Amino acid sequence: MKHLTRIESGITFGQLVGFENYRLWVDPLVPVLKSGDPLAPRGVLIAGMLGTGKAACVKATAKHLNRAVLRYHPGESKATDIIAELPDGPAVLWIDEPDESCIELLRLLALQPDIQNRVFVMVTTSIPHKLPAPLIHSTWFDRIFHIDLPNLQERAFLWDCLIERFEGDPTRYDNVKLAEVSALFTPGEIEVVVRSVHCAKDNCPGEKDILAAIVRKTPAAASDDEEVASIRYWAQRTAEAI
Template sequence: MRFEQKLKLLISSRYLFIYVITNEEERLEYTISKIVLQEFNSNIYSWDFIDGYTSNPNCLGYAQRNPLAALEFIETLDFSVAKVFILKDFHLFINDISIIRKIKNLSKTLKNINFNIIIVASEVDIPIVLKDNISLLEFPKPNIEEISAELKRLFHVLNISYDVNIDNLAFACRGMSMDFIRKLIAKLVSTQQSPSYIFHLINEEKKQFIQQTDVLNFCSPSNTIEDIGGLFSLKQWLQKRSNAFSKQAQSYGLPIPKGLLLVGIQGTGKSLSAKVIAQHWNLPLFRLDVGKIFGGVVGESEKNIRKVIKISEDLSPCVLWIDEIDKAFNRLVTNSDSGTTNRVLSTLLTWLSEKKKQVFVVATANDVLSLPSEMLRKGRFDEIFFLNLPNFQERQMIFQIHLMKVRPLTWTQYDIEYLSKLTTSFSGSEIQQSIIEAMNNAFYEKRDFNSNDIVNSIADIIPLAFTDHVKIESMQKWAKLGKIRLASK
């Protein structure tokens, strides 16, 4: 059921207090006005803390800086005429004991009166004692059709000849407010760039928006699938689903991909794979810092994970990268946080199983054995891939990829086969580090580096696999049992 239908139902059913979550006050007011005037012919009264009541000439400025008076004013009006009251930012005052008591009193005295009081709030903050008195609604962001219509209107009004597909542009703007979109078009006009430049502006604006959340980071990956050495099974899996978020896939009846869990010791390419997925599928990448979810204030952690879910769904389709998820939800570590971790985990797992929006979750973990068994259950992720240490052929590919980047004209002069034989038990990042170390040493001696320099640097590196061999053997055993899937053939 759409928001307009839900609101009509609540108003016609005489629900007194309706709590609407949104940051788009202007668009919400327009929607409410259209519904009320067309369907109910009610008078509308609008209040905010600074200006008091503003929309009715008989009460201009009344109850300025006085939220209690704003509620008391409602009782003084003629009960025979239907009325709708819009109280902006009222969630900031709703926990005051006098406001709580007044809402309870009004719920009794106005029970059979054709009044509706709409509280406009940017977040949910309803006292427990008022749960039965208030109905909750969420005002959704503009849909693709609304955005497309507004873009066409703006392009027409501003006389902009668009050389971009409006549907693609509307899709890119998904998750943004109408005001946000109008500012984007204004910025486009100011920069005097072609309409296609707006895609760059959208990414920049989304990046700033994500950074303000303090729990998500906007990543701009430049890596391609060719930058991954080996991992053939994983790459094949990704390529088969490269159009899984398209309209054609939806029309075909394909379910929306849920996500991947990538496990393996550090340096095996888990983070690189997350970046490549977003780049290969042409989707924005948001990185979740799991440590920032957990706050010291009671209820803050649960609020943060809900915020992450809402933002990622609002800005879908996207890739949500949860890095080192095992450090936050480690079943081998005893938690003394009064159940906060379990509640956050429960919220995340429920969302992973039931999400309908186009959010592809890529979770990475260094130790699959420490993860809660609920996270490994089928249905949370589409697949769990084990990124093992690269074999000989994969090490050759990794050396070739990194040498081609730093010596694109002379990389064939290096003895890649011999270097690959020397790096048994090396991870991809350790192979890269051996090349960097060789370059540093040669640069210090004011000459170009050669294969011998890499050989010497390899001798100085102690692979992490020597200390993490128990983890590796355990995950290899899981792969043999079919519990997780090998990312390499």
């Protein structure tokens, strides 16, 4: 039984909006991690609401480091089984939505210097404020980042990129108007809107079609503002803006 899933990492940071602070940290890591320096960073924790781009960040990081991505969904697997399945070459181990069992996994990884030199751990979570304290304070994490909801400028950029991805012409739309109406939308929710209107129309949808689709959709941040506030409060005390 396989416990790790290999994920394609075709995304680059050039396709993403934001991440400037994260790039200041990760860019210098490329030569350091390649050198096998035992003091090189071992891992990072990235928190944010569902759809804010955590998975995209993992894939772009792996592409940047020229490493394979192995995804682990915590469950019934033993930590020793996960370690036994790790490749001999450099890789990014992506732990998505960790639980208490991951504390033991990180502890065992820390005891094996040969693994530390080739495996870069990236942990993503949408509920950082509910994670066990020993996991948050693990010595494995060199940095902790938070991905917040995109601002107006970032949403405008996202609309342009996503419309173009679905073979539309961004110049036909007022991206600022779309960004204003889609306040509180995550990048994932904006993509859902673009995808839905392009699937529903035989020809290229108009701006009114997109605006109508935005109005019909209630973003998760609007329906669960307490959860958003909890994540942001946690981030203010624990994480850096990405």
